[in-house]
Every structure is written in structure tokens, then in C-alpha cells.
Amino acid sequence: MLKKFYLTTPLYYINSTPHIGHSYTNIAADTLARFHRQWGEDVYFLTGTDEHGQKIAKAAAQANLKEKDFADKMVSVFVELWKSLDISYDDFIRTTEERHTAVVKNILNILHKKGDLYLDEYSGWYCTPCETFWVDSQIEEKNCPDCKRQLEKIQEKNFFLKLSKYQGWLIEYVKTHPDFIKPVSRYNEVLSFLENNTLTDLCVSRPRSRLSWGIEIPFSPDHVTYVWFDALINYISAIGFGYDEAKFKKYWPADLHLIGKDILRQHAVIWPIILKALGLEMPRLIFAHGWWMVGEDKMSKSRGNVVAPLAMVEKYGIDTYRYFLLRDVPFGLDGSFSDAAIIKRKNSDLANDLGNLIHRSATMVEKYFSGSLPETGEIGHFPLKAECDKLENELRQAIGNIDFSSCLDKIWQVVNQANKFIEDTKPWNLLKEGKKQELDSFILLLVYVIRRMSKILSPFMPQSAKMIQEQFASSRITKGVPLFPRIDLSSEDGKVYPSG
């Protein structure tokens, strides 16, 4: 049986259009999915949208639309974006779909019967933008500890999930599974949170009188389900929990939940407890990446600094954008997004290094070999070949550690080595001196390296890799247009005008 790889992204809130932060998670997930497919695994890559809750209800009201109509409209924006970014997901789940809502209700029933869900009077503070409850001890001056916005005081009857019952178990689980949460800084953060706080039970319902846009609690029609409880369940509703046992058995547990660092606690505390209460296995790994800032600032509508992914794609091309996000910052750390930083990467890594290698190699085949590779001749035992052959294994390891930047770094070492190989070999002299055999083996090695590169790079830059593959597939090699045209920074008014 094929090894399976079940990979998930968070479900994106659809109250506003996606920004670069959202595209970051999906580009990272897509790259992983493509690697695992290359390795012959049975990949199930799930993404989707989080469509219930107060935030969405408010946005719909502002747009003068019914919630579901608003959601339908917004979802298409996400779907289109993923298409434009070449995101190769296998499944897209919307929390308003019947296949999801039925599972949420089923799970509420199971947990209620089991006694892990109970009704109680609750009083606390609510942050609408974060959809999060806080108790007195957690807040200062009626502001949300996360986003600092003003909280609303709330008192009502609701259903609670017994997080407290599972705290001891979870601490033990985390302690005995050092690879459960990564990077290690996030692992430590979760463990220290669990060890230094007493978990309060989680309010998983909302009275319909206050919020009607949610999944009805099956045993209490006056309540709807809290949006986070609803959304987390997507990871098992999409793969058949309770209705397609074969599929569920095949893919659960998830091999990787990819998330941003801001939603770590929901994934590493609440979600494992829901799974444990259901008697299900834990996901193998929760990986929380860092945040993209704009300069030093958080991106937000109110600051007016939100960067739209499509604008970046139009300006720089899909693959440059994908490359930049995964290359510029080690996955797990925060990054600072700017046009200048993308342009620098494009001009140096893509135009100068990779683009140049491809272009000059094709030019040499054209010039020295009239466009056709020599039919005979040996590649020879050059260090460049050995480095290139080693690469695939090294990348397997780096990708296994979800370390994109060091993966790309290793690839570029070989790209640079290949460029140096051209300079050191001086093929123009070989030609002059009539050293045909050496010239043959020189070009065969370069083409070998480029072909290997195009395979290795394709999870990161699918379109460019395909173009390279087409150019170098047969022994007849055609010189194409430069793949990554340089961006000219020396325009007269000092502004940046991409040339390609």
C-alpha cells in the first residue's frame, strides 16, 4: 500500500479578501504536497474556508447580503486566488457544507452523551474580532489580550467542553511526544502554557438570540456552535468521520496540520482534547509558522497596509512570489515583506543565478552544438555531479523538517557551483582548442544538472520548472526567453517598475 500523507491548512475566514499571510500557508502546504507526491505518496491536501460566527455575520450585514450568499461570493475569491497561485489541493471544505455540519452535530451528540459537554451559566468577556472568550483573570482593562481591542461583557447559559478533565493527559502527551509541535519554540510555549495555567472549560455554544449564524446544537435548538469548535472539526469531517469509515481510516491521523503561530493554542490544546474525548489518534505534527509583517507593522485593514497576493503575482510573477516567501525567511520565524526584498531576490537568485545558468547553457548548446546535444560522450566524475546527486536526499531531509529556506539554500549552492563550473571550464577555449570530448562531457553534465534541478525545483516553482523541463526535455534544446527577467532599479524617478 502507498504511504499516505494527509496535510491540512487552516480554514480561512471569509469576512475579507485574502492577503499575503493567507497565501503563505497555502504556498507552503502546496510545496510540501508536491514533494510528497514526487516521492510517490498518496497525498491528501486539504484547505477550505471558515464561514460561521459573528465576524462573518457582521461582514455579511455590512455588505447587505444574507450570510450564505455573502459566503458564496467570498469563497470564489479564495478559490480563484488558489488557482492563480497554483495551489494543488485535493479537497476544499467549506464549513457550511452538509458533509461538515452533519459531522459537527454528530460530534456534539457524542460528547454530550459522554458527559464531556455540559450546560452552565457563564460570564466573561468576549472579543468579537478574535471570536474568543476571556475570563477576568486573563484580561487587563477590558481589552483583548491578543488584539488589544475592547471586549464585551457577556453573561449567558451555554454548553461547555471539559478541557480541565484532559489537562493532565495533554501535559503528559506533549511531554512524551517531543515532535508533536514544531518549531521547538512553539512546543515550549504550549508546554509552559499547560504547566502554568489551569485550563478553564471551553464555551462551545452561542445563544441563538445573540448569534444565529452557526451550526445548530442538535440537543438545544436555542444554541449554535462556537465557530472554533465547528471549524477544527473540518480536519476529520472532510475525510469521512462517521460517514466514510474506509476513507477516514485511510487518512487519519493527519500527518501535518500547518498553521500560523497565532492559532497555535486552538490547535495544540483544544483540538487534541476534542480528539481525545472522541477516542481518536492525535495528529502527527502541528507546525506553526511565523507572521509576515509589513516593515515592522502587523498587516491590517485599519493601518491600510494589507498586501494583496494577486497584486504581487501580477508585478513579479507567481513563481517569484512563491520563491520569495519560502526563501527569504526560515519557516517558523517572522518576516518583513517589502517590494525591495522581493526585487533583490528576483534579481540575484532568480535572474542572476538560476536564470543565467539556464540561459547560458541553452545558448551554448545552440552555439557550440547547433542546438542538439552530443549523442555520445560521458558526463564524467565531476564534483558538481556528485553534489547534484546528493541533493535529492538532502532535500528529503530538509523538507521532512519543513525547512524550506535551507532546502532552497542547498539547491542554490549547486546552481552557483554549476555557474562556477562554466566559468572555470571556459568552454569557449575548449572549442578553440578542438577538445571535442571535453566539450561534450561539459555540456552533458550541465544539462544533466539542469534537468535534475527542474525536478527538484518544481514543488517550489511549478510553472518555471515546467518551462525548463520543456526546454531541456529532448536532445534538441531550444533557447527560450529568459525565465526571470531582471527588474531594472535605475529608473529616473527612483520608483520601481518591473520590466518582466
Ligand code: MSP
Ligand atoms: N479561521 C481561523 C482558522 C481555523 S482553522 C480550523 C483563522 N483564520 S484566518 O483567516 O484568520 O487565518 C488563517 C491563517 O492565516 C492562520 O494560520 C494565520 O496564522 C495566517 N495568517 C494571517 N495573517 C498572517 C500574516 N500576516 N502572516 C502569516 N500568516 C498569517 O484563524
